[in-house]
Amino acid sequence: MAGNSFGEIFRFTTWGESHGPAIGCVVDGVPARIPLAAEELQRWLDKRKPGQSRFTTQRREADEVKILSGVFEGQTTGTPVSLVIENQDQRSKDYGDIADKFRPGHADYTYWKKYGIRDYRGGGRSSARETAMRVAAGGIARKVLDHILPQPVTIRGALVQMGPHRIERANWDWDQIDGNPFWCPDAQAARDWEGFLDGIRKAGSSTGAVIEVVASGIPAGLGEPVYDKLDADLAKAMMSINAVKSVEIGAGLEAAALSGEENADEMRLDGNRVVFTSNKAGGILGGISTGQDVVVRFAVKPTSSILTPRKTVDRHGQETEIVTKGRHDPCVGIRAVPVGEAMMAIVLADHLLRQRALAGHVEA
């Protein structure tokens, strides 16, 4: 009810502030007897970890995750999995100025209006540091998908737009993702973006981005009409990530401009298997997966932590100005890629368990 949990059957709750002693989460609803080790989660956390290139915040965090419960002799037991990461490089002294002033574009003002108190150190609970636990929980979700489904599942994210610059879709090559600091599938675009983002960074400014996450190997039948449609839950999952301002499924916003003939994906047979001749639907019809790739896209706004002085007010009701110093990402969209992947994995694992509950016996 207070909103720090996500999922119905595969359900996790995160806790912790940016500059508190630790952050953590409890994942309840993990099936028993799945092999699980902290290293398997660390792999994904390392992908999100700050300070890996000059394009992400220079805060130094090992982000080393520990498993405190729910695993016995290398396997899950069906009881809650408690994960914790200790905060290390907090530098609370940096944040004196924002104790009083509300940073424009940040959650400072709204937390204050909602609670009448706020842990201003590093953004407290509203900091994107919380997303580390999403990534860890997403690592467990991937294990659940792999454990239950006979076919391999692949969940990959990519940066498809930085600021106003989009990739060329014809250049898409998943193998490029790990070859640049942006998780960009278009090698040429990635090269161009380096210069663009260096300019932004040096100017103390910031820019937005668009991330696309694709899940392959997902069976048809996942998603619950009417309100817990697979796309509805994905929309919530992605929009809940810090700084996200839009979510699209498949053709997304562009579907509005299409005709019915262009938009509806036709069906054919490949042997006994139903195949679609296109995927405008993004793998979801009527809120239920079709068996095609599930495709989600979301836009991230430019971070509001910039060096240009901005007009604002303080908590004493005075007009003032603020410059947000400290260590920040010129394009927070980069580090949102593993977070989007994690949320995709979590939504799919949850709906797979839901489907098993209600329709485990259907073989149509």
Added chain:
Amino acid sequence: MAGNSFGEIFRFTTWGESHGPAIGCVVDGVPARIPLAAEELQRWLDKRKPGQSRFTTQRREADEVKILSGVFEGQTTGTPVSLVIENQDQRSKDYGDIADKFRPGHADYTYWKKYGIRDYRGGGRSSARETAMRVAAGGIARKVLDHILPQPVTIRGALVQMGPHRIERANWDWDQIDGNPFWCPDAQAARDWEGFLDGIRKAGSSTGAVIEVVASGIPAGLGEPVYDKLDADLAKAMMSINAVKSVEIGAGLEAAALSGEENADEMRLDGNRVVFTSNKAGGILGGISTGQDVVVRFAVKPTSSILTPRKTVDRHGQETEIVTKGRHDPCVGIRAVPVGEAMMAIVLADHLLRQRALAGHVEA
């Protein structure tokens, strides 16, 4: 869990198939002693009702809503409000062809894969007929907002794009909304769209649309971090509406192309009141309302019921073709306007009650 409910405290559950005897919903979580009459809900239902112009389906439904419980002597009692609408013009005979064949772009195939059975008559549960009950529940949500909040709340939707044709934002005039069959705030655009949509209609084709819903009078502080952010719940609410493929908050997708300086809304004072110099955020920061207008936009795909024959398969595993006859909307986005308004009202009412539960005593 099976997904036919929405909301946490203000929570409703809908039921019914397009061609069953009736559709209905139960709204649980309505505060007591709110004056409520069926006519107040009918007002909104009439706005969504089919057959009001040549641009919407010619199915004839009075859509007369009855209140079966939860109201005593003209006031809510705090117990569940049960609403029902009897189906009248079902014409089940029209649907012989789709009993076997899966319509491309429809939920036929996915319901079949999920359940191994489907009520194919008029789309059954996947029909947009279900949205009538959202509109009815939304009518109650509006009453809850008005009952609790001291200031007036206005929730209005508008069609801002039809097919590839956008309105001119400079022409926005709320007073135009009721003056054309599209709920379009730009009188010139509305005139242009008539010809465009007549062409679509006569060709037996269809087109998509973009709807914008704006809520004014909403206090700061609504929305629960981290996973039940106000924007996250709005994203889920809108994406759960039939045919929706994208959801945006405030600047939305365009925020990706902005710089931090352009995007962050600065704050000033107007007397004692905090005001913002722009509203790129769409009235939400950190998942919590700022007190500005809450602005949501969503794109609706073109309906997949078109007269052009389309390639598909049937449930016996054979390739075939299908033409979707019957009565359909050339632009389902039109009738999505009151549905979007209703979902906005529902999300806001729910979060208002949630806020009252946890922070009713905060006066910052």
Added chain:
Amino acid sequence: MAGNSFGEIFRFTTWGESHGPAIGCVVDGVPARIPLAAEELQRWLDKRKPGQSRFTTQRREADEVKILSGVFEGQTTGTPVSLVIENQDQRSKDYGDIADKFRPGHADYTYWKKYGIRDYRGGGRSSARETAMRVAAGGIARKVLDHILPQPVTIRGALVQMGPHRIERANWDWDQIDGNPFWCPDAQAARDWEGFLDGIRKAGSSTGAVIEVVASGIPAGLGEPVYDKLDADLAKAMMSINAVKSVEIGAGLEAAALSGEENADEMRLDGNRVVFTSNKAGGILGGISTGQDVVVRFAVKPTSSILTPRKTVDRHGQETEIVTKGRHDPCVGIRAVPVGEAMMAIVLADHLLRQRALAGHVEA
């Protein structure tokens, strides 16, 4: 949140007041392709129906249930099943006196304090009439259990104590249940109770009762530690029935007086099958079913509708007296038997689906 729903995966919501136009419920979470007809639910409703002997209320209700959705061509479709019963014999004129006065032992006063308004006619929402929908939902739950489990499941309730008079456990014979108006398994006790209850009835008084419900054929493994233990959910389910004041599992309250040696059920083998040499546990250990009979007992207080004048207050803050006229049950425990059976079926069906979600693959 407002409390008119029960269950997590098999979840139903009831609505309706005693003297409103109808009562009903929506069952969401029914697996698809289960054969279902209204007659199968009617069977259980007839068991609860008033006016079947001189020992239950003389209100005349056909209690004919209709299915409005979720069933197509005789099978469930996986979408919500909406059930409705129209109220017939309401006699609202009987209730003038209780519009103002709070009946001692009834919910009149607490509804008034909670809501500031109440539908006083026949108790409104607090009337035991609501339990008719539990029985209907329980009928669907039985179908779910039978559909999923390979072995037969039997859920039966019995009255084991009326007022101070207990049955003789040695006389227990399930075949006697239908042979007397009390669902009593001890033929001798049933005969004795007739005279006792006639005396109560003629005196315009009332008496309490204890009901025992036994479920056979339930597999081991149902129930979720720690807070959703099978016994915890059964306790909630039974305590939520009108007038219930205690719930016991297995040895129940008497377990307090036993030694560890007497209480712990030993285990042996019967071929490959684990068997227990006793069932003090009532079929549940650590909140999880053992595979033995699940045994629950609950006590029902005497109804507070009696002919003796009672001291009370009215809603204008005046002291007064009240005599509750109208048609009432001298022992409401009798009609609680099918309600207890229904709640048992509902809890078990829900936990069976929950188990399938998380541990469908375990075969230890």
Added chain:
Amino acid sequence: MAGNSFGEIFRFTTWGESHGPAIGCVVDGVPARIPLAAEELQRWLDKRKPGQSRFTTQRREADEVKILSGVFEGQTTGTPVSLVIENQDQRSKDYGDIADKFRPGHADYTYWKKYGIRDYRGGGRSSARETAMRVAAGGIARKVLDHILPQPVTIRGALVQMGPHRIERANWDWDQIDGNPFWCPDAQAARDWEGFLDGIRKAGSSTGAVIEVVASGIPAGLGEPVYDKLDADLAKAMMSINAVKSVEIGAGLEAAALSGEENADEMRLDGNRVVFTSNKAGGILGGISTGQDVVVRFAVKPTSSILTPRKTVDRHGQETEIVTKGRHDPCVGIRAVPVGEAMMAIVLADHLLRQRALAGHVEA
């Protein structure tokens, strides 16, 4: 869904195994700006802590609770409160024998059947060690009640029966509770029990108990009809505590033997205030609090860890015997007293927040 959470608005999730590195919980739904320090929770934990007399287990645990999040400058912030207690005295070597054998009366067998794996060390997740976190969460719940309600709230538990020996109700004196090792309100009974329990302890046997928990200062109007009645939620809360086999409200099981005249509590006025002339109802009518003391009683079975050899089976499907060595409580009911108090506080705090959400404005 996997059952490790409790509450709707005031909601907590516990994690951890008896012999893992730590146990903990996350409390989500704590209103902001409540003063909170670890010491205030420690007070209640110390009451439950093992090893305080010769009548409880000799396991040595400091049970020192730490607050990891949700508190800033001594006040709650509205974000999740994460609590952790490190395990110290685990002695895992003691448990070799139970790795294979299922202890009668324990959850060993059912966890095995449910999950196909179990952390057998000290009972793993099924250990009563989990209840330490209930006590900690209960400490926060007490703070919430005190913070919101204008009047003082008192929640106290007492042992009212040990084995077959009941207290004399006429001797009830709350001041005696802290004067004996049993939280017994009858000084004479406490003295008698010492000898009784010494006998049990020296024989390596065990005995059950009955605990009564009373909450004073609770306003009328808490509890949600129909399924989330205050008594229904209390029944679930208490039955979820390890070893509990019955729950009663007010007159409880004895209500079955009463007449309507004896059972219904009459109402009078004390000045302007409604008062009841008795409290058979245990402070709850129709599932809603009346304003009288809320009275709950629950029975705890004798622990199944005894020195007498017991027949059982092992996980390889062989018949065998077992003696449960290790350190155990001869009467686990004693340490259940603070746990019952905690669950009472949690249910009341949750329902107080629920009431504020839906009916905060009612002043009847």
